[in-house]
Amino acid sequence: MAVSGRVGVLSWWRTPTARRYLFGYTLLAPAVLYVLLLVGVPFLFSLYLAMSDASVGAPVARFVGLENFQAALQSTAFYKALGNTLFFTVGAGILKGLLGTTLAFLLLRPFVGRKVVRALVVIPFTLPIAVSVLGWKWMFDSQFSVVNWALSRLWLIGTYGSPDWPVWLGQPNLALMSVMFVNVWRGFPFSAIVLLAGLTSVPPEIVEAAKVDGASFLQRFRLVIVPMIAPILFVGAAFDTVFTLSDLSIVYLLTNGGPDGATEILPTLAYNTGIRAGALGRGAAISLFLFPLLLPAMILLLRTLRRREH
Secondary structure, X not given: OHHHHHXXXXXXXXXXXXXHHHHHHHHHHHHHHHHHHHHHHHHHHHHHHHOEOOEOOEOOOOEOOOHHHHHHHOOHHHHHHHHHHHHHHHHHHHHHHHHHHHHHHHHHOOXXXXXXXXXXXXXXXXXXXXXXXXXXXXXXXXXXXXXXXXXXXXXXXOOOOOOOOOOOOOXXXXXXXXXXXXXXXXXXXXXXHHHHHHHHOOOHHHHHHHHHOOOOHHHHHHHHHHHHHHHHHHHHHHHHXXXXXXXXXXXXXXXOOOOOOOOOOHHHHHHHHHHHOOOHHHHHHHHHOXXXXXXXXXXXXXXXXXHHHO
């Protein structure tokens, strides 16, 4: 029996089905290895740090269990950063979706220089993030703000030096809106490109048939276009959520979480706690709170995508 079973296994490995499986897994192996090395290993190391009292000044870390997570949950700064993170992610995601959709439909229309405009649109997304954000920091400057100068020329605010000039990065509500605005400015071209790729894959005759049937623009978009490009939209939404939720650079370069924590989000709080303050364990614990925030959204998107495929 054992010999016949072994012969059966060996004969199966020689079949075309086994070769296809082997070929598929061989092609998949580099991607799996890449994810394990660049995502899995850092995640496990962060988990190790989060459950220890590791710090910059202590060469040996001790296991402390869930103390770092408990300390984060007892901190008012953590809840403020959590609220800012949710508001920042949801608000920026909605704005990028609306602006990206509008821009994608505009770029579908035939006009002179469309190819040039399509190339220029991606500039905010392709510029080095430090260069673009520091440019916006100068434009939001309290004294030499180009934004304030333009608004004063349009008679929307007072003249130069007027006390009613807004301090974009110094007033709590304006600072959070300014940071969100820069994130939207940088990210909505990506949303437009993803949607444009989906729109160009929709057969024109289907849209024309909907027009003949009397469907309005919104009805065509909601009932015809969106169901056909749903997989592309879900993948784009997943990437955009990850990019926005983990966006450290824009907030750090513009405000570093100020004023008075008004723009503090979980990534900047984790960085300031773990790197600048030297409490590596507590910083790692704060950063891991991004995982339960992101996991439900990803599960929901992937399950919806799977249902549509079946």
